[in-house]
Amino acid sequence: MQYPQLSLLLEAGGILACNRHLTASHRVPAVANYFLTGEIMQKEKTHATAIELKGITKTFGSVVANNQIDLSVRKGEILALLGENGSGKTTLMNMLSGIYRPDSGSVLLNGEAVTINSPEDAIEFGIGMIHQHFKLVDVLSATDNIMLGVKGGSRWLKKTRSDKIQEISRHFGLDISPEKKIYQMSVGEKQTVEILKVMYRNANILILDEPTAVLTPQETKKxxxxxxxxxxxxxxxxxxxxxxxxxxxxxxxxxxxxKGESIATVETAETNAHELTELMVGRPVELSIDRPENGFEETLLEVHHLTVANEEGFEAIQDIKFELKRGEILGVAGIAGSGQKELCEAMAGLLPVSKGAILYNKENIIGKSPEEIIKMGISMSFIPEDRLGMGLAASMGMVDNMMLKTYKKNKGPFVSRKEARELSKRLIKQLGIVTPGVDTPVRRLSGGNVQKVLLGREIESNPNVLITAYAVRGLDINSSYTIYDSLNEQKQKGVGILFIGEDLDVMLELCDRIMVLCHGKVTGIVEAKTSTKEEIGLLMTGGSGKEGSADA
Amino acid sequence: MRESSSKRHYNEPLARIVKKDAMSNQRMAAYSVFALILAIAAGGVFIFSLGYNPFKVYATIVSGAFRSSISTQGTIKIAIPLLIASLGITHAFKMQFWNIGAEGQIIMGGIFATYFALFHSDWPHWLLMLVMCAAGMLGGGLWALIPAFFKTKYGTNETLFTLMLNYIALYMIKYLAEGPWLDPKASGFPKIASFEKNARLDEVFGVHAGWIIGLVLVGVVYFYLKYSKQGYEIAIVGESENTARYAGMNVKKIIMRTMFLSGAICGIAGMTQVSGAAYTLSEGVAGGVGFTAIIVAWLAKLNPFVILLVTIGFSVLEKGSSVMQSSFGLPTSVSDILQGIILFFILGCDFFTRYKLIFRKGGQKNDN
Incomplete structure (x- = not known):
């Protein structure tokens, strides 16, 4: 069991939240009661509407994020909010949790109109949101994070402030350490704290924004x-x-x-993945990803005993070894923060390497600057995770971004924007980039278009090694498939691709081999064709089932 | 608990801040002009509250700056160092390197140039002028290089560093005036000797040639920042150092080079001041120009041509307010207040270019 506390704590939380009329002394019997009569209770509670949104509209400047959206959730129901990126899901939920205010429309809570002006109001109405990016204070303990902002009580921090949490822990036999600092926690533990934070405030309407994005398959199941x-x-x-x-x-x-409108609400039992995709995208989409075969055999890049320290001096990559062949997509899987970022940056020459070698055609490229690596005739393209912070200049237009790596080639002291302008126009056509103009600052483009700008530029430079970090993060289905196609096209040209990914389903379809990282070490390299999500999930959490949760 | 909360009266706030679409440049310019008009109006209310006719005072300021060829020349003289220094710090600001040490860089430019004026005044005039100009650039540039070096090497804070260097430069003048460069003819009074005619910058149309240097620099800086490879690098480093490293740029080298350039241009301002305006080196050589230049560069959004316009505006205000002082008996601090009001409005208008306020509709509450 990997996070036993997660499930039990939530059990406790859920019961606390949903049976708030009970006093503390009644809680234990309430749990027993649930275990005995859970089925019956569920049937009794599935009628009333908990919250209803009517005609919600929200605009940002000329962008209509939400247009006349209707939505309702019943008590005892899980509603999935599905939509491509930029379809307005998060905006809508941010209005429910009091971060934004709708321009028009109304929110009905238990049939009564309410105005949610702030996150505080939302909490008071029993609405709790668990954000995609954890909103926790790293240097504080679990207890302090849970208590942060809780109204009432004494003005002073009492020594007994974790007693209530500990009491719950004791009551339910939870294995949580309330004094543990957030920065010492794993992603799963952090999510536990987030959920407990919301439940501590008696939420009975729970909103989870992409909660599984950072979890392993086992954790997701839990x-x-x-x-x-x-x-x-x-x-x-x-x-x-x-x-x-x-x-x-x-x-x-x-x-x-x-595109900001509610298209349909369907019963899950009466639909299927294809229909949902069609509704989401607006037209039929082929959902399978190609994995073309090719005859390339030679090894392009060999990595030996690579050890990389991150900016804090911590060894983020420890003694790893792998090779990358021509015409191959090598996936890199792992829980967020397992060393993916450092691996990429070390390979691109952006982070110093403490030990080891990266051999390109038997020549070591360690210690060379990005410029020198390019001069050696190795064209290595790196599509970083933080596209606007590294890789692009956010407030410049496409033209200026296109010449980022090539501006030096022009003779004389001046830059020439002519070629970059033509390239920009060509890429707009080729990749279907949506932008008001080639000089519009790229930060004003949507995530998918930003990614296409970056990918387009890198592919244009005819690389022989392509490193992509989370290439489709934040992209809609259409854009994602455009990116997969482009990567396959490069693969067929003989480019070796290192694909740092997070969606195991996609990686199993797209990659040839998958290397799994855990705490900066390689725990396994598997053939994608014959592997399973469960196998990779186990490797992600540290090995062959020894400490992983094989039973989950 | 929830039962009570749903009965609680939840009102919409009076006004909400909502993000706007990005504006066109024309629209932004229109906003700035509108803010300027509002600032002048607000300043008028202030003058009126002091018991003066604001129209007359404003008219005096404008006419005071241009009422005779001498006053026009005076206005231009004020504008020259301001213009050059603003262009100098624009380089650093474009790189998001907060150089607030223009004052010190001007002074060091002045000191280096003064050395040649004092000790090599027998050189041919044109050669001496060129050498003094180069020396000024070197002085300002080296002075700016110090914080750049420590920033790239040890990650020191450039804002504090450049600020503190201003005072060191200032006291260096004091030292020179009381010691090594003491004017022997001043009978003990601590001052540096006036430059000989040969070491003075020529006048063109009644004003020292600094204005030509300034105007040429406007064009040069514009092209350098916009069309040169180095200008492109400056912009990228300012945008994101990570992106610059990613593109294979040598970020440290770019920071050092750009700061040298930034200081060198400020150094030119120092050289024109000592050789064109004061004909000597005194503690007042920079006189706060280095700080005003920050405001000018910022108001102009780092555009060299707009910097020229803003500089002229500031110079008119400064020259005109000295006339205002003599004809109305208003203290010069009034012009400082007017400057402050203008700044407040123009910088404040930035908010309205990005956001708008939506007020609660009267009487209506949470329904549509």
């Missing part, structure tokens, strides 16, 4: 078990996701948003 129990307890749950298999697995109903 989270879903918890959500199902909370649902049985009568909580209303909204889960934002764009993973279709998860929608099918966990939800009762699905509301689909497209």
């Amino acid at each position: 989270l879903f078990d918890i959500l199902r129990r909370m649902k049985a307890e009568g909580c209303a749950i909204i889960i934002i996701t764009h993973k279709l298999n998860e929608v099918m697995e966990i939800s009762d109903r699905v509301t689909i948003l497209r």
Whole structure:
């Protein structure tokens, strides 16, 4: 069991939240009661609407993020909110949690119109949101994070402030350490704290914004078990996701948003992944990813005993070894923060290497600057995770961004924007980049278009090694498939591609081999054709089932 | 608990801040002009509250700056160092390197140039002028290089560093005036000797040639920043150092080079001041120009041509307010207040170019 505390804590939380009329002394019997009569209770609680949105509209400047959206969640129901990136899911949920205010429309809570002006109001209404990016203070303990901003009580921090949490822990036999600092926690533990934070505030309407993005398959399964129990307890749950298999697995109903409008709400039992995709994208989409075969054999890049320290001096990559062949897509899987970023930056020459060698045609490229690596005739393209912070200049237009790596080639002291301008225009056509003009600052483009600008530029430079970090993060289905196609095209040209990914389903379809990182070490390299999600999930958490959760 | 909360009266706030679309440049310019008009109006209310006719005072300021050829020349003289220094710090600001040490860089430019004026005044005039100009650039440039070096090497804070160097430069003048460069003819009074005619910058149309240097620099800086490879590098480093490293740029080298350039241009301002305006080196050589230049560069959004316009505006205000002082008996601090009001409005208008306020509709509450 990997995070036993997660499930039990939530169980406790859910019960606390949904049975708030009970006093502390009644809680234990309430749990027993649930275990005995959970089924019956569920049936009793599935009628009333917990929250309803009517005609919600929200605009940012001329961008209509939400247009006349209707949505409702019943008590004891899991509603999946499905939509491509930029379809307005997060905006809508931010209005429910009081971060934004709708321009027009109304919110009905238990049939009564309310105005949610702030996150505080939302909490008071029992609405809790678990954000995609954890909103925790790293240097504080779990207890302090949970207590942060809780109203009432004494003015002073009491020594007993973690007693309530500990009391809950003791009551339910939880293995949580309330004094543990957030920065010492794993991603799963952090999510536990986030959820507990919301439940501590008696939330009974729970919004989860892409909660599984950072979890391993095993952790995801565990989270879903918890959500199902909370649902049985009568909580209303909204889960934002764009993973279709998860929608099918966990939800009762699905509301689909497209371009800021609610397109349809369907019963999960009466639909399938294809129909949902069609609703989401607006037209039929082929969902399979190609994995073309080619005859390349030679090894392009050999990495030996590579050890890299990150900026804090911590060894983020420890003694790893792999090779990359021509015409191959080598996937890199792992929980976020397992050393992916450092591996990429070390290979691109942006981070100093403490030990080891990277051989390109038997020549070591360690210690060379990006410029020198390019001069050696190795064209290595790196598509970093933080596209606007590294890789692009956010407030410059496409033209100026196109010449980022080539501006030196022009003779004389001046830059020539002519070729860059032509290239920009060509890429707009080729990749279907949507932009008001080639000089519009790239930060004003949507995530997918920003990625296309970056990928387009890198592919134009005819690389023989292409490193992509989270190439499709934040992209809609269409854009994602455009990117997969482009990568396959490069693969067929003999380019060796290192694909740092997070969606295992995609990686199993797209990659030839998958290397799994855990805490900066390679725990395994598997053939994608013959491997499974479960196998990779185990490797992600540190090996062959010794400490992983094989039973989950 | 929830039962009570749903009964609680939740009102919409009076006004909400909502993000706007990006504006066109023309629209932005229109906003700035509108803000300027508002600033002048607000300043008028202030003058009126002091018991004066704001129209007359404003008219005096403008006419005071141009009422005779001498006053026009005076206005231009004020503008020259301001223009050059603003162009200098624009380089650093474009790189998001917060150089607030223009004052010190001007002074060091002045000191280096003064050395040749004092000790090599027998050189041919044109050669002496060129050498003094080069020396000024070197002085300002080296002075700016110090914080750049420590920033790239040890990650020191450039804002504090450049600020502190200003005072060191200032006291260096004091030292020179009281010691090594003491004017022997001043009978003990601590001052540096006036430059000989040969070491003075020529006048063109009644004003020292600094204005030509300034105007030429406007064009040169514009082209350098916009069309040169180095200008492109400056912009990229300013945008994101990570992106610059990613593109294979030598970020440290770019920072050092750009800061040298930034200081060198400020150094030119120092050279024109000592050889064109004061004909000597005194503690007042920079006189706060280095700080005003920050405001000018910022208001002009780092565009050299707009810097020229803003500089002229500031110079008119400064020259005109000295006339205002003599004809109305208003203290010069009034012009400082007017400057402050203008700054407040123009910088404040930035908010309205990016956001708009939406007020609660009267009487209506949370329904549509």
